[in-house]
Amino acid sequence: MKQAFFKKxxxxxxxxxxxxxxxxxxxxxxxVAAEEEPIRIGTIYAMSGGNAAIGENILxxxxxxxxxxxxxxxxxxxxxxxxxxxxxxxPAQGKSEAERLITQxxxxxxxxxxxxxxxxxxxxxxxxxxxPMITAISTLDRLSDEDHEAMDYFFRLCPLNxxxxxxxxxYLKDASEQTGEEIKTIAIFTDRAAIGQELIRCVExxxxxxxxxxxxxxxxxSNATDLSAQVLALKKADPDAILCDSYIGDATLFVQxxxxxxxxxxxxxxxxxxxxxxxFLSNLGAAANGVASVVEFNPDLLNGEEIxxxxxxxxxxxxxxxxxxxxxxxxxxxxxxEAAGSTDGEAVRDAIAELxxxxxxxxxxxxxxxxxxxKFENYDLAGAPHFRDNTSASxxxxxxxxxxxxTVWPFDFTETEILYPAPLQ
Amino acid sequence: xxxxxxxxVNGLLMGGFYSLMGMxxxxxxxxxxxxxxxxxxMLMVGMYLxxxxxxxxxxxxxxxxxxxxxxxxxxxxxxxxxxxxxALGTKSFTNLLFLTVGLGLLLSNGALVLFGSEYRSxxxxxxxxxxxxxPVTMALPRLISFGVLLVVSVALxxxxxxxxxxxxxxxxxxxxxxxxxxxxxxxxxxxxxxxLGVALAGIAGALLTGFYTIFPTAGASFGFRALIVVxxxxxxSIPGAFFAGIFLGLLETMVALFISPSYSDLIxxxxxxxxLVVRQLIVLRRK
Numbered sequence: 073m074k075q076a077f078f079k080k081x082x083x084x085x086x087x088x089x090x091x092x093x094x095x096x097x098x099x100x101x102x103x104v105a106a107e108e109e110p111i112r113i114g115t116i117y118a119m120s121g122g123n124a125a126i127g128e129n130i131l132x133x134x135x136x137x138x139x140x141x142x143x144x145x146x147x148x149x150x151x152x153x154x155x156x157x158x159x160x161x162x163p164a165q166g167k168s169e170a171e172r173l174i175t176q177x178x179x180x181x182x183x184x185x186x187x188x189x190x191x192x193x194x195x196x197x198x199x200x201x202x203x204p205m206i207t208a209i210s211t212l213d214r215l216s217d218e219d220h221e222a223m224d225y226f227f228r229l230c231p232l233n234x235x236x237x238x239x240x241x242x243y244l245k246d247a248s249e250q251t252g253e254e255i256k257t258i259a260i261f262t263d264r265a266a267i268g269q270e271l272i273r274c275v276e277x278x279x280x281x282x283x284x285x286x287x288x289x290x291x292x293x294s295n296a297t298d299l300s301a302q303v304l305a306l307k308k309a310d311p312d313a314i315l316c317d318s319y320i321g322d323a324t325l326f327v328q329x330x331x332x333x334x335x336x337x338x339x340x341x342x343x344x345x346x347x348x349x350x351x352f353l354s355n356l357g358a359a360a361n362g363v364a365s366v367v368e369f370n371p372d373l374l375n376g377e378e379i380x381x382x383x384x385x386x387x388x389x390x391x392x393x394x395x396x397x398x399x400x401x402x403x404x405x406x407x408x409x410e411a412a413g414s415t416d417g418e419a420v421r422d423a424i425a426e427l428x429x430x431x432x433x434x435x436x437x438x439x440x441x442x443x444x445x446x447k448f449e450n451y452d453l454a455g456a457p458h459f460r461d462n463t464s465a466s467x468x469x470x471x472x473x474x475x476x477x478x479t480v481w482p483f484d485f486t487e488t489e490i491l492y493p494a495p496l497q
Numbered sequence: 498x499x500x501x502x503x504x505x506v507n508g509l510l511m512g513g514f515y516s517l518m519g520m521x522x523x524x525x526x527x528x529x530x531x532x533x534x535x536x537x538x539m540l541m542v543g544m545y546l547x548x549x550x551x552x553x554x555x556x557x558x559x560x561x562x563x564x565x566x567x568x569x570x571x572x573x574x575x576x577x578x579x580x581x582x583x584a585l586g587t588k589s590f591t592n593l594l595f596l597t598v599g600l601g602l603l604l605s606n607g608a609l610v611l612f613g614s615e616y617r618s619x620x621x622x623x624x625x626x627x628x629x630x631x632p633v634t635m636a637l638p639r640l641i642s643f644g645v646l647l648v649v650s651v652a653l654x655x656x657x658x659x660x661x662x663x664x665x666x667x668x669x670x671x672x673x674x675x676x677x678x679x680x681x682x683x684x685x686x687x688x689x690x691x692x693l694g695v696a697l698a699g700i701a702g703a704l705l706t707g708f709y710t711i712f713p714t715a716g717a718s719f720g721f722r723a724l725i726v727v728x729x730x731x732x733x734s735i736p737g738a739f740f741a742g743i744f745l746g747l748l749e750t751m752v753a754l755f756i757s758p759s760y761s762d763l764i765x766x767x768x769x770x771x772x773l774v775v776r777q778l779i780v781l782r783r784k
Contacts, residue, residue: 264759290758290759291758291759292758293718293762295712295714295715295717295718296718297511297514297709297718297719297722298507298511298749298750300504300507300511300750301504301507301749301750301752301753301754301758301761302753302758304500304503304504304507304750304753304754305753305754305757305758307500308500320616320710321616321710321712321715324616324618324710325708325709325710328636328708331625331627331636332627332634332635332636332639332708333503333507333634334627334629334634349616351615351616351617351618355616355617355618355620355710357620357625358625359625497625
């Protein structure tokens with residue numbers, strides 16, 4: 073009987089000791105985990121389907137920044153880790169990927185997406201779960217308009233579509249400093265599809281403010297068999313500058329037709345798309361010389377030369393606009409999480425809203441994009457309120473010179489002069 | 498005035514392509530009474546063949562024309578023998594419609610898988626050469642292409658008019674039963690005509706590569722215009738298709754010049770519908 077009691081007491085003690093020991097062990101394990109558990113950045117881009125190549129470029133920029141930051145000791149002593157989601161170009165899949173990353177992978181912050189329609193859906197999910205999200209490249213104006221005011225965990229780094237067009241007009245205005253000839257009349261040459269309508273809308277919005285006379289708007293259907301009629305109409309209108317937006321097939325045919333119709337406009341400024349497709353230069357060769365286009369980043373940008381050298385050594389190709397903007401977003405998250413002192417969603421969101429980066433990131437590089445301040449603000453754009461956009465964002469203008477894209481504007485970010493009039497040969 | 502002349506030349510140079518496409522379509526329709534809905538995709542295949550020949554052997558795109566024509570003829574003959582002839586037996590128009598539409602989808606998606614969605618082009622030493630004739634400028638490749646098209650068209654007329662095979666083709670197109678009765682092998686004629694039609698589309702494709710980008714859906718807009726040409730020029734009529742093609746090219750540029758480039762597609766299609774309706778009314782009145 074006594075023995076039995078003793079046995080029982082021993083086993084109870086043993087069990088108690090085990091429970092205490094286990095709890096202690098667990099507690100110490102937990103503190104170690106908290107120190108070493110990485111900060112998880114969720115990314116949602118197209119990694120399959122027709123746009124996979126774009127997703128790849130974006131992820132290169134993100135990986136490059138993450139490696140750089142981790143090599144410096146991480147954020148608040150924690151490493152960064154990227155958790156990849158794939159939206160395959162489909163908003164429905166974007167939504168389910170966002171939910172998966174938040175509820176199962178427990179990401180702390182989110183980046184995405186490549187298509188504005190997908191970004192919109194993902195931003196709603198992030199706001200619902202209180203996960204801060206920054207888009208590096210979604211340019212559709214309405215993502216930050218009144219209807220989306222409530223998406224208060226969502227911020228946008230890149231310029232809006234209308235800022236792209238406004239910058240094209242600013243460039244035309246500023247160019248007279250170098251060319252000595254003032255631009256007075258402009259014409260639009262563009263696709264009848266959505267991209268063209270957007271260009272026309274934005275030019276209408278700003279042309280009076282910049283004092284340009286829009287003399288003609290010429291459009292065509294995508295993949296046109298022939299553009300000679302359109303070019304003849306441009307020739308008749310003979311504007312000082314042509315603004316255009318086209319897909320690659322039509323962009324190539326456009327420049328060829330200009331030559332065939334013996335019409336060399338003095339200035340052509342494109343809103344990227346087909347004009348900055350690598351095939352544009354290889355299709356046209358010297359005939360493209362003088363064509364200018366909006367770019368978000370260019371390897372010869374004074375701020376970007378250094379990082380591009382490192383980037384191209386690592387990946388064997390130049391940094392492009394998408395990789396440069398995504399790179400920058402990772403640095404914004406780092407800076408904001410450090411300011412917030414934790415990865416709590418609300419604290420990080422408030423830190424992003426408070427952020428004001430001038431010139432360079434604390435402990436990092438100069439801003440590698442063609443502007444020198446990052447601050448997310450609520451503001452009025454052409455009379456309509458917008459929310460949480462980086463109001464300092466702008467684009468650069470590059471021009472094809474000797475078969476290569478050279479940055480020519482803003483003048484502070486380059487040493488190359490504008491080639492005027494465009495030779496097209 | 499100089500703009501008008503330039504627009505005429507542009508319309509003529511482009512119309513030549515519509516003619517060639519329409520004639521290919523009409524050769525097939527005339528004999529078999531089927532509309533070849535993958536005609537535009539055949540043009541695209543011709544473009545990629547030319548590109549491949551240019552990439553691998555460094556052949557000039559214009560030297561590729563006869564080679565592409567032969568390959569495309571064989572391709573057409575095989576398709577006719579293995580797919581279309583059996584389907585003709587069912588006497589069902591829907592069957593043939595789905596067959597040719599499906600073939601078109603297969604070809605353009607096949608090209609997407611094989612070559613990707615990049616827009617390619619062939620550049621030659623003369624692709625950026627332009628000829629000035631008074632007030633009019635022409636790109637040399639377009640001019641050469643137009644010359645070749647004229648030669649091909651004349652050759653096609655002569656072939657159909659004077660050679661025995663040509664006469665057999667016309668005989669089958671006028672009365673297939675009668676032709677069979679007098680001893681013409683109609684199946685063989687079917688193979689020949691489909692091959693011929695596809696070869697004409699291939700030639701158009703090869704000639705286009707001198708100044709047009711190559712991509713998997715490049716044929717779509719040309720294929721669609723070929724249908725208009727066939728309807729306007731008269732189903733089965735080769736000279737009709739020739740002139741209708743030129744007419745379509747000129748109409749496009751003239752509308753753009755005198756009205757607005759934005760309306761050129763709209764007006765072309767409205768004209769197309771008007772011609773269809775008017776012709777229908779005339780036919781009804783005659784009855």
